[in-house]
Amino acid sequence: MRKALVFLASMVPVLMFGGYAILYLRGQYVSNPAALESAVELATIQLFETPGDWSASPPVVGLALTEGSGNFTLIWPYVVDPTKLEGLSTLSYEDMRRSLVAAGLDVRIALYAYNASEGGFETDPILTLGTPVLRESALSRVVYVYLAGDATVDGDTLSEGFYKVVVTVTG
Amino acid sequence: MDVEPLEAVVGILLISAALIGALSLRPGLSLHVEYSRDAVARSIASVYAYCYVHKYAYGPLNGTELNATLANWTAAVSLDSGLNFTVELLISNGTDVVGNVTVFNQTIRGDRSVVEKPTPVYLPPNGSRGGYIVPGRDVYRYGTSDLRMDYMRAYVIYVELPSGTPLEAKNVSVEVDLPFRDCAECVGAVNCTNCPPDHTLSGNANEDNFVYSFEDRLNPIEYCWYDNGSVCVISPYAGTETDKATFTFVYDPGGLNMTAQAEATVREKSTVPNRPWVDVDKHLLMIGDTLHISYGAAANLTVYRLIDGKVLIFVAWVSNYEWELTNPLEVAPGPFAVHMTHGDDEYNSSNAIIIAPYILVVRVVASGGV
Numbered sequence: 001m002r003k004a005l006v007f008l009a010s011m012v013p014v015l016m017f018g019g020y021a022i023l024y025l026r027g028q029y030v031s032n033p034a035a036l037e038s039a040v041e042l043a044t045i046q047l048f049e050t051p052g053d054w055s056a057s058p059p060v061v062g063l064a065l066t067e068g069s070g071n072f073t074l075i076w077p078y079v080v081d082p083t084k085l086e087g088l089s090t091l092s093y094e095d096m097r098r099s100l101v102a103a104g105l106d107v108r109i110a111l112y113a114y115n116a117s118e119g120g121f122e123t124d125p126i127l128t129l130g131t132p133v134l135r136e137s138a139l140s141r142v143v144y145v146y147l148a149g150d151a152t153v154d155g156d157t158l159s160e161g162f163y164k165v166v167v168t169v170t171g
Numbered sequence: 172m173d174v175e176p177l178e179a180v181v182g183i184l185l186i187s188a189a190l191i192g193a194l195s196l197r198p199g200l201s202l203h204v205e206y207s208r209d210a211v212a213r214s215i216a217s218v219y220a221y222c223y224v225h226k227y228a229y230g231p232l233n234g235t236e237l238n239a240t241l242a243n244w245t246a247a248v249s250l251d252s253g254l255n256f257t258v259e260l261l262i263s264n265g266t267d268v269v270g271n272v273t274v275f276n277q278t279i280r281g282d283r284s285v286v287e288k289p290t291p292v293y294l295p296p297n298g299s300r301g302g303y304i305v306p307g308r309d310v311y312r313y314g315t316s317d318l319r320m321d322y323m324r325a326y327v328i329y330v331e332l333p334s335g336t337p338l339e340a341k342n343v344s345v346e347v348d349l350p351f352r353d354c355a356e357c358v359g360a361v362n363c364t365n366c367p368p369d370h371t372l373s374g375n376a377n378e379d380n381f382v383y384s385f386e387d388r389l390n391p392i393e394y395c396w397y398d399n400g401s402v403c404v405i406s407p408y409a410g411t412e413t414d415k416a417t418f419t420f421v422y423d424p425g426g427l428n429m430t431a432q433a434e435a436t437v438r439e440k441s442t443v444p445n446r447p448w449v450d451v452d453k454h455l456l457m458i459g460d461t462l463h464i465s466y467g468a469a470a471n472l473t474v475y476r477l478i479d480g481k482v483l484i485f486v487a488w489v490s491n492y493e494w495e496l497t498n499p500l501e502v503a504p505g506p507f508a509v510h511m512t513h514g515d516d517e518y519n520s521s522n523a524i525i526i527a528p529y530i531l532v533v534r535v536v537a538s539g540g541v
Contacts, residue, residue, distance in 0.1 A: 144215065144248050146221055
């Protein structure tokens with residue numbers, strides 16, 4: 001009996017350590033690189049490859065330009081509808097975040113203008129939407145888009161043309 | 172402390188289970204680089220497709236301008252992303268790829284992403300239609316000494332806008348008002364007593380694959396005369412006087428009344444050089460076809476779109492030309508005039524063709540990012 005009690009007591013630290021390790025690693029799930037990869041990939045696809053549903057409340061965010069109506073609708077992925085971009089800029093952060101990423105994650109979208117005479121993209125973003133704070137884990141995706149018309153955001157005009165977009169998901 | 176064998180085995184099993192459980196939760200391999208490269212390749216393909224349709228096929232840029240704009244942008248993307256690209260434009264008739272051109276070419280090494288984006292080169296109708304007339308000749312000639320005139324040959328095409336997709340228009344009626352001296356002018360001028368008949372040609376157009384044509388003439392041209400049969404005035408006009416003929420093509424299904432109207436110049440033949448007619452071997456072209464253009468003299472060939480004046484090709488000083496519709500940067504859909512002009516462009520000849528909408532496939536290969 002004494003030996004059995006001693007044995008059980010010696011197993012307690014092992015069980016406590018194992019349980020702690022499992023719980024700790026499970027807690028890392030939401031912000032581990034694989035989870036962030038999926039989140040930033042899905043956010044980018046939703047933003048630039050889908051037209052969204054801007055009549056819903058709150059809107060389902062999507063910036064892809066569409067043409068036509070009724071039985072014929074053509075979607076242009078990575079071609080940004082300026083009206084939708086203006087709509088996104090007026091959306092509350094919480095509505096935008098919930099539409100793009102899972103709970104516990106934040107998102108930021110930064111646009112950089114293309115300078116044809118310099119043959120490159122500006123180093124400072126011309127427009128930033130979303131969270132200003134990056135947490136301990138963050139992953140970015142870069143895509144290159146065409147803005148299909150002038151857009152006015154906070155009094156500034158983004159001209160029709162090519163842009164670089166950095167979508168960052170943080171958690 | 173003695174440890175029983177059973178206790179030792181149980182202890183080892185528990186420790187092993189804890190370690191295995193911890194190890195099984197390790198994160199998977201990162202595919203971030205591959206996903207990033209895929210996303211950039213997709214975005215390049217889509218932007219190319221959009222720019223081709225909206226800036227070239229239906230926009231202001233010609234093939235060279237579009238190519239330069241996109242190539243410079245792609246070079247900037249390559250520099251910014253650290254990826255290399257090749258970009259090809261392929262055009263398809265829906266079954267086969269019948270034309271292609273490489274618009275951007277960098278060395279491709281290592282892991283790569285390949286994206287092919289098909290896009291219909293067709294813009295949705297905006298509810299309007301248009302009828303476009305192409306006069307077969309500018310200037311049409313007539314003779315005051317032989318009282319002979321050129322055939323008043325002209326073509327019309329009806330299309331959906333903005334795609335330029337041709338409409339089938341059965342029973343197109345045609346009327347050509349000619350500027351020759353009429354009764355009031357005869358009587359008012361020298362008190363003629365007998366007037367020429369109404370100088371109007373009319374009839375139905377002939378169809379050849381959505382292009383409707385009309386060709387007729389007065390033979391001879393009649394003029395004013397006195398009761399004794401002598402001529403009052405020379406008709407139609409003498410010397411270098413010029414005037415306008417008006418073509419009117421009407422397609423009126425169920426009261427829709429689609430009317431296309433155009434003016435042409437008519438002039439005495441002694442003042443106008445004789446120009447040949449432009450002949451084409453087909454009026455409706457699909458991607459992959461070859462158009463044979465023939466003209467009885469050397470002249471400058473232009474093919475331009477009737478909707479907006481967009482020029483597809485210009486070939487200087489040629490009498491026969493074979494145009495292969497395989498280069499995506501030379502082909503846009505819609506109704507076109509095949510136009511032959513001499514240096515001064517004052518006397519020229521034209522014919523009409525339609526290029527049907529097709530499918531553009533943008534093929535992007537991206538490499539790098541390791």
